[in-house]
Amino acid sequence: MAFNVLIIDDSSTMRSLIRKIMGIAGFPVGQYFEGANGREALEILNHECVDVILTDLNMPEMDGKALLQTIRGKTDWKDLPVILITTERRPEILSQYSRLGFQGIINKPFRPETIKQVLSEIMGEPDVATIAESEGCDF
Amino acid sequence: MSQLLQNLKDVTSEIFESMLFLFIEPPQEEVGWNGTGIQSRVRVIGPQTFTVGITVPLALGCQMATNFLGSGDQELTLENVFDALKEVTNVIAGNFVNKLKTGAAYQVQIPEAQPVFLEYGSHRPIKGVMWFEVDGQLIELFIKNG
Numbered sequence: 001m002a003f004n005v006l007i008i009d010d011s012s013t014m015r016s017l018i019r020k021i022m023g024i025a026g027f028p029v030g031q032y033f034e035g036a037n038g039r040e041a042l043e044i045l046n047h048e049c050v051d052v053i054l055t056d057l058n059m060p061e062m063d064g065k066a067l068l069q070t071i072r073g074k075t076d077w078k079d080l081p082v083i084l085i086t087t088e089r090r091p092e093i094l095s096q097y098s099r100l101g102f103q104g105i106i107n108k109p110f111r112p113e114t115i116k117q118v119l120s121e122i123m124g125e126p127d128v129a130t131i132a133e134s135e136g137c138d139f
Numbered sequence: 140m141s142q143l144l145q146n147l148k149d150v151t152s153e154i155f156e157s158m159l160f161l162f163i164e165p166p167q168e169e170v171g172w173n174g175t176g177i178q179s180r181v182r183v184i185g186p187q188t189f190t191v192g193i194t195v196p197l198a199l200g201c202q203m204a205t206n207f208l209g210s211g212d213q214e215l216t217l218e219n220v221f222d223a224l225k226e227v228t229n230v231i232a233g234n235f236v237n238k239l240k241t242g243a244a245y246q247v248q249i250p251e252a253q254p255v256f257l258e259y260g261s262h263r264p265i266k267g268v269m270w271f272e273v274d275g276q277l278i279e280l281f282i283k284n285g
Contacts, residue, residue, distance in 0.1 A: 010249070011226040013208055013219055020209065058229065060249050087233025092243040108230045109158040 002030035003123055004048065008041045008055040008067065009085065018054060018085070018115065025116040027123060038062030042070060045077060052123060054106075057086040057097075068100045081122050085110070143282070147191065148269060150234045151280055154227060155273065159206045163271040163278070172196050172257040172277045177221060179228040179252040183236060185245030187284070191232045193224070194279040196257060200224055202274065225250040 005022065007015045015034050022029060033048055035041045039062040041055065053071070057064035064084065071077045083104040088094060094105070104118040148163075155161045177200045180192030195203065197220075204215055204223035229250045236245045268281045 011222050011229075013204065013222045014226050016208060058233070058247055058249065087230050087237070087247070089234075089237045090243050108233065109154050111157065 002028040003051040004031045004033065005029050006033045006035070006041060006044055006048075006050045006053045006055075008035045008038065008053065008059070008064070010036045010056065010059040012036070014056070014085075021112045021115050022119070024112065025119070027119055036060075038064065038067030038070070041067055045071075050080065052081045052083065052119075054083045054085055057084060057088055065097065065100070068097060068102065072100050083118060083122065144267075144269060146238045147231075147235055147280065147282055150238065151193075151231050154230050154234065158227065158230065159203050161203065161206065161273050163273050166270050166272040166277055170272050170275065170277045171259055173259040174257055176200075176255045176257040177224055177252055178255045179221075179224040179250055181225075181228050181232045181250040182248040183232055183245050184248060186241060190281075190283050190285065191228065191235060192279075192281050192283075193228055193231070194255060194257070194281075195224065195273075196276050196278075197254075199273060199276040199278065203227065221252045225252045228252075 007018050009015050009018070019032055031048070033044045033050060035044055037059040038055075041053070042062075044050065055064050055067060064086070068082060071080060071082065081103040082101075083106060084097065084102050085106045085108065087108045089107060103122050106114055106118050152163050155163050175197045176194055177197060178192060178194040180190050182188065182190050200220045200223075201215060204220040205211060207223045207227070208215075208219065229247065232247045232250070236247055239245060267283045268279060271278050271280065
């Protein structure tokens, strides 16, 4: 089964990096969608079928917290898996996000294997055949 | 070196190694800079508002972006270079704030980057500024009030 992935980060290079790592890790991705902030994420969610969201927190216009609040408030999206990709490690701050509900966290700077591990927990282990077909994997 | 600067240096060193596969070292006396560079900075608002930033020669900025994207064959644009440097600064500031005792009260703002002209003058001692060498090129790491 292929998953549709939504990557939200105001850094286009970070979005490219995440996409590349997911490809190398061999996750069966159907379509990638990308946005630079929460507002763009909501627009994509309104028009596309998304299976998992990877989002930054610190973004202009609409940050990750506001995005998470909106997603959890909508019946159609409330169970959508959300993975935070952030520098945030402060327990006092992360507890606010825990209350809203997220499925995983990847701290920046991250190593490729961390993305693989967190995604595996949520999406299941990637198919070995898919990894073999990808451009190579060193983790 | 104050504990604050030491923390900033430690965080930067770790991020350069893990994100960019580059190592920061004390500068050699003869290392200087001259020409076009990029300065990226991010404001951190809290009990004591401050700005964290980094200045690098353009060539090093390109190398950082290439390493960050992990792709030599991808056509590198100036936009990629600025974006990568902003992301590195953002990660430095975020991890630096995590180390502050009253970290919860601080908010990291959106990073900005701009081209700068690097005047020859090498690494002068300035309060809140640390100089390092990365692959034979000089970089400036700074923290200042406001």
